Amino acid sequence: MRRLLRRSAFLLAALLSGVSMQAQAPPGPITLQQALDMARTRNPNLLSGQQHVIATRATEITAGLRQNPNFTLSGANVSLPANNPSSPYTYVGNVNRLFERGEKRRWRLDIAHATTDVTQSQYKDSERQTVLAVKQAFTQMLAAKAALKIADDNLQGYRKTVDLSKARLDAGDISATDFERIDLQLAEFESDYDTAKLNLTQSSDQLQLLLGIDKPTDTFDITGTLELPTLTAPLTQIEQQALQSRPDYLAAEQSVRLADANVKFADANGSIDPTIGGEYERVGVFNSAGFQVSIPLRIFDRNQGEKERTRYEAQSSRFAETAARNQVVNDVDQAWAGYETAISMATRYHGHYLQEATRVRDNLEFSYRHGGATLLDYLDALRDYRQTNLDALNANTQVWLAIHQLSFAAATEILP
Structure with missing residues (x-):
């Protein structure tokens, strides 16, 4: 009992410390x-899953406990005088x-152990999904920070163009209409900056x-960083x-073992369980001892239904394992195709279009x-430059998201 109380107190302290940690943000920039690590120790869904595994x-x-014996004590005529020969106690x-x-x-x-294994694997799968979500959110925030930097650089650079155009307007080198067209373009750069700032906050x-x-x-x-990584592992x-x-997939394999254990347990439940007992009896001044043996006659109910049900469930589990295996291979192939497409696109941008x-x-x-190009040509070049930089950033982001998806499909860190 004391050990149980100490363990309960420890778990309560761990939960309370986890809650207090949830309210604290890290003091400085954190890495992926x-x-x-923070998600594994603080994410409420994962903490809930951990407690469910412990409960399972x-x-x-309970499964390992043996049958308790029963003790029965009874008495008769205990209120009569003990020396009454006609009604002895x-x-x-x-x-x-x-x-x-x-x-x-x-x-x-076996059923309890297999159930725990399946529950543990299911928790690991929930953790795998949470890890993917953290990686995606982390990458999206990195992309949002880079997009905000691009938007700010473009805005500050274009403001210098507006200032220069204002000086040219004052000097009579350009018309008021040309200057207003340049000034109107500033609204688009400001809008890009505000949108990038909002995306960063949301991510x-x-x-x-x-x-x-x-x-x-x-x-x-x-x-x-969102620099393009080098992936060396083959498909x-x-x-x-x-x-x-x-x-x-491990949970699917463990479910087969669980189903097989259920089949054996259903067969065992069809066997006869005897009840054996002994008794001591005292009548008046006489003592006697005896025994009882109770054997159920399983003429009609021999657990036939459960035996048949569990065998079909076991076969179903084997088909589910095959489906899970096929799904694993398919997920990896699709993630690999997504990575190849993303890396091809990003390589084109960095090898040609950005420069x-x-x-x-x-x-x-x-x-x-210097008067050698029209205003429309210059504004078009600015739009192309801004869009190309954003497209290149998005291509890098897609490469990292594809790598995270590939790591998720393989349940292994693809990059060292």
């Missing part, structure tokens, strides 16, 4: 690994116990929610890792300031 494991104790003490046959306790333990709030922070704060920050290796590590958009913008800006 730190974010994942407790059923193993009588006391009877009886002890009996049910003896299980067919290894029922063994199969109950930050989403990540903080996954990390178990109950109230989002503006001081929360992360650090990382066949990733598929093998997935079949070895995917918790949902070209920068050269076109710089050349047309120089030409326009």
Whole structure:
């Protein structure tokens, strides 16, 4: 009892400390690994799943318990005088116990162990999904920070263009209409900046929610890169890792063992369990002892229905395991295809389009300031440059999201 109380106090203290941790945001920028560690220890859904696993494991104790004996004590005529020969007092003490046959306790333990294994794998699968959500939210926040930087650079750069155009207007080099057209374009850059700032706030709030922070704060920050990584693992290796590590597939395999244990337990429940007992009896001044053996006659009910049901359930579990295996391979193949498409697109932007958009913008800006290009050409070059930078950033983001999806499909960190 004392051990149980100490364990309960420890769990309560852990939960209370977890709640207090939820209200605290990290003091400085955190990395992706730190974010994942925080989610594993603070995310309320994962904490709930951990407690469910512990609760399920407790059923193993119940499954391993043996049958309790029964004790019965009865008396008759105890209110009469003991010396009354016609109605002597009588006391009877009886002890009996049910003896299980067919290894029922063994199969109950197998069922309990298998159920715990399945529950643990299901929790691991929930953790895998939470890890994916954290990685995606972290990447989206990195992308939002980079997009805000691009929007701010574009806005500050274009404001210099507006200032220069105002000086040219005052000097009579351009018309008022041309200046107003340039000034109107500033609204688009300001709108881009406001939208990027909103996206950063929303992505930050989403990540903080996954990390178990109950109230989002503006001081929360992360650090990382969206530079294109190098992936060296081949597809066949990733598929093998997935079949070895995917918790949902492991749960399907464990469900087969659970179903087999249920079949054996149903067979065992068809056996006869005798009840054996002994008794002591005192009548007046005489003592006697006796015994009882009770054997149920299972003429009609031999657990036939459960035997048949569990066998069909076991076959169903085997089909489900095959389906889960096929799903694992399919998920990895689709994630790999998404990664190849994303990396191909990102490589094109960084190998060609970004440099070209920068050269076109710089050349047309120089030409326009010196009267060699029209206003429309310059504004078009600015739009192309802004959109190309955002597209390149989005391409990098998609590469990282594809890698996270591939790691999720394989239940293994693809990047070292």
